[in-house]
Amino acid sequence: MSRIDLNRGAGAASTATGPDDAKAASPAFSPSTNEETAPDEQLPGAVSIDGADLLNRVRDFASRFICFPSEAAGIAQVLWAAHTHLMDAWETTPRLAFLSAEPGSGKSLALRITALLSPLALEAANASTASLIRALDDPAGRPAFFIDEFDTKFGPKAKGDEELRCMLNAGHSADGFFLRNEKEKDSWHPVRRSAYAAVALAGIGNILPDTILTRSIVVKMRKRLPGQQVESYRRRDHKHLGEALRDELAAWADQVRDAAAKHRPILPDDISDRDADVWEPLFTVADFADGEWPALARQAAMETMQSGKANNKPSLGVQLLADIRACFGDKDRLPTADLLDKLLADEEAPWGDLKGKKLSPRILAEMLREYDIRPSSTRIADGKTPKGYMRGSFHDAWRRYLPPLETGATSATDATNQESLYKTGVSSVADKTVLLSCGGTAEAVAEPEG
Incomplete structure (x- = not known):
C-alpha cells in the first residue's frame, strides 16, 4: 500500500511526500484507529539501538521525579527531549512550556530534568535577551535554552520583553533570523543572524504571549494530591543516569538523522498549519522509535491540543x-x-x-x-x-x-x-481527565546496555 493510500484510508490530512527512500521508511500508522502496521521496509539506520525501548526508559526516568498532569504531558516531554538531538533535521522546533497556577507544582524540576536529557543545554533564569543572542554563537555549538521564571518577563507584574518575544518567535523556524548591525572597518552593516534554537520555558500563570503560545506545547503542572508520591531528585545521585540516557539519545539520533530529515509523518485530520509545525518533529521521533510510540505521540498531540483549546482564554x-x-x-x-x-x-x-x-x-x-x-x-x-x-x-x-x-x-x-x-473553557476534556499515579520505575531506567 502506498503512502498516499495510507493517508486516505486513515482519514488523515494529505501531507507532502519526500524522496522515495523516505517514503519507503514511513511507518504505516492510522490516526483514526490508533492502529499500527509494520512498514514495508525497516527504517534506515535504526538497527543497533532500539528506539522504542530507549524512549520507554527515558519516560520511566522522568516519571521517577516528575508528577505529570497527564500521560499525554509525559509523552510530549520525552519526545521533545529526543527532538533536541536532531535539530538539523527539522524545519521547525516547538517551544515546550511548563506552566502552573501556584509555586511548588514541579515546573522547574520538569525543566531541569528535560535539560539533563538534551544536548548543549543552557539553563537560565531571568537571562537578558542580549546574553541569549550571544549564546547562539557559542563555538561549542548552538545550545538548547531552558528559561525558568519566565513570568518575570511576561507575567502580570512584568513589563514584557519584545526583543525576547521576537527572538523566540523567529527561532521557531530553521530559517528564522534577526538583523544586527555589525561594524566593519569604519562603517556599520546589517547582518542576518540565525535565531533557530530549541527552547523550553517555565513560569507561573498563563503568561505566554499569543505568538509564543501558538508555537508551544503547554504542560500545566499541578501540585500533587495526597498520596501522589515521586522520588526526590538529587543531582549527585541521579545526574549520571540522565546523562547516560542523553548520550544514548544522541547515538540513536545519529542513526536516524539522514532519514529523519526526509521523513514526512502522517498527520491526524485535526492537525494542520501551525499545529503541524509544532508536532511534526515529535511525530517523526515517534515514527523512528516505532513500537507503541507512533500511536502514543498522536494521541498525546490530540489530547494536548484539546486541553489547550479548552483552557485557553479567548482574545x-x-x-x-x-x-x-x-x-x-x-x-x-x-x-x-x-x-x-x-x-x-x-x-x-x-x-x-x-x-x-x-x-x-x-x-x-x-x-x-x-x-x-x-x-x-x-x-x-x-x-x-x-x-x-x-x-x-x-x-x-x-x-x-x-x-x-x-x-x-x-x-x-x-x-x-x-x-x-x-x-x-469548560469541556468534556477536563471531565474525562484521569488521575495518574506518580513515580516511575527505578529498575535499570538509565543504564545503557553493555
Whole structure:
C-alpha cells in the first residue's frame, strides 16, 4: 500500500511526500484507529539501538521525579527531549512550556530534568535577551535554552520583553533570523543572524504571549494530591543516569538523522498549519522509535491540543463575538443601544471596564471593524431606523472564530449557555481527565546496555 493510500484510508490530512527512500521508511500508522502496521521496509539506520525501548526508559526516568498532569504531558516531554538531538533535521522546533497556577507544582524540576536529557543545554533564569543572542554563537555549538521564571518577563507584574518575544518567535523556524548591525572597518552593516534554537520555558500563570503560545506545547503542572508520591531528585545521585540516557539519545539520533530529515509523518485530520509545525518533529521521533510510540505521540498531540483549546482564554475580540452571538439569540437585527444594554448587563464580562472606559458605540464599532463588521441603519417595529447591527454581518466572523452552536440551540437561553461554556473553557476534556499515579520505575531506567 502506498503512502498516499495510507493517508486516505486513515482519514488523515494529505501531507507532502519526500524522496522515495523516505517514503519507503514511513511507518504505516492510522490516526483514526490508533492502529499500527509494520512498514514495508525497516527504517534506515535504526538497527543497533532500539528506539522504542530507549524512549520507554527515558519516560520511566522522568516519571521517577516528575508528577505529570497527564500521560499525554509525559509523552510530549520525552519526545521533545529526543527532538533536541536532531535539530538539523527539522524545519521547525516547538517551544515546550511548563506552566502552573501556584509555586511548588514541579515546573522547574520538569525543566531541569528535560535539560539533563538534551544536548548543549543552557539553563537560565531571568537571562537578558542580549546574553541569549550571544549564546547562539557559542563555538561549542548552538545550545538548547531552558528559561525558568519566565513570568518575570511576561507575567502580570512584568513589563514584557519584545526583543525576547521576537527572538523566540523567529527561532521557531530553521530559517528564522534577526538583523544586527555589525561594524566593519569604519562603517556599520546589517547582518542576518540565525535565531533557530530549541527552547523550553517555565513560569507561573498563563503568561505566554499569543505568538509564543501558538508555537508551544503547554504542560500545566499541578501540585500533587495526597498520596501522589515521586522520588526526590538529587543531582549527585541521579545526574549520571540522565546523562547516560542523553548520550544514548544522541547515538540513536545519529542513526536516524539522514532519514529523519526526509521523513514526512502522517498527520491526524485535526492537525494542520501551525499545529503541524509544532508536532511534526515529535511525530517523526515517534515514527523512528516505532513500537507503541507512533500511536502514543498522536494521541498525546490530540489530547494536548484539546486541553489547550479548552483552557485557553479567548482574545477580547473573540469574546465580544461570542457574547454578541448570545445577545442576538434568534433575532435578525439589534439596535446598537439594545446590544450595548445586553452586553453591559453581564457583570462578569469585561465590557464595563475596558482600561477605565465602558463599552460605547464608538468602541464597539472600532472592535468589530477588525472583523469587517460595521453598523448600519436598522428598521425596528415602530418604524424607526436607529443605527444597529444585522445578524448576517456576523455570520462570516462567527464561522471563522467561534465553535458552531449545537444543532437545535436556537433560543437565546441555549445560545447563552453555550457561549458561557466556550468562554470559561469548560469541556468534556477536563471531565474525562484521569488521575495518574506518580513515580516511575527505578529498575535499570538509565543504564545503557553493555
